[in-house]
Amino acid sequence: MAVRAVAAAPFLALWVTSAQQPAPPSVLYEQHIFAGGAAPPAGKLENPFQGDKKSAQEGEKLFAAFNCDGCHGGGAVGAVGPSLADGRWRYGGADGAMFHSIFYGRPRGMPAFGGILPPDAVWKLVTYLQSLQPATDAATVSWSK
Numbered sequence: 001m002a003v004r005a006v007a008a009a010p011f012l013a014l015w016v017t018s019a020q021q022p023a024p025p026s027v028l029y030e031q032h033i034f035a036g037g038a039a040p041p042a043g044k045l046e047n048p049f050q051g052d053k054k055s056a057q058e059g060e061k062l063f064a065a066f067n068c069d070g071c072h073g074g075g076a077v078g079a080v081g082p083s084l085a086d087g088r089w090r091y092g093g094a095d096g097a098m099f100h101s102i103f104y105g106r107p108r109g110m111p112a113f114g115g116i117l118p119p120d121a122v123w124k125l126v127t128y129l130q131s132l133q134p135a136t137d138a139a140t141v142s143w144s145k
């Protein structure tokens with residue numbers, strides 16, 4: 001526990017600044033079919049750190065410091081929460097979809113982190129998860145409940 005608290009300390013600064021940043025817009029899911037063919041007003045979110053190794057490393061530290069690994073397992077290979085490293089997504093692996101999953105949470109047990117993490121930190125987590133290479137022999141585990 002003490003180790004966890006020390007590991008989280010550098011991220012407290014991020015937490016303090018998060019309250020001042022406005023919430024990002026809703027995410028447009030281009031692959032969805034909309035009622036009446038009219039897309040709702042929504043923005044297209046793009047990862048500002050796409051492919052950046054340093055951001056991915058910082059995201060990896062955040063993944064442990066904010067206990068994502070407590071549910072998704074070390075290396076995000078899956079535990080009580082689904083694997084985020086097998087290349088399969090329930091809500092999508094695109095920038096905006098992943099941002100939405102982390103910032104706003106998802107209904108079957110994924111907490112919203114937007115209240116404690118500023119958008120930059122969420123994007124670093126997205127960058128880390130996108131840097132994980134799915135194994136060629138990914139197990140066919142069903143994570144749905």
Ligand code: HEC
Nearest residue numbers: 066067068071081089090091092101106107108109110125
């Ligand atoms: C309390 C357990 C828990 C914690 C802590 C948690 N998650 Fe989750 N997460 C889940 C569960 C359960 C789901 C599946 C939700 C669903 O299907 O509706 C999920 C879903 C997701 C998804 C969407 C996966 C998909 O297939 O589309 C992402 C991305 C994600 N989590 C990232 C994170 C990150 C990053 C953190 C840390 C900041 C985190 N999670 C912390 C339990 C957790």
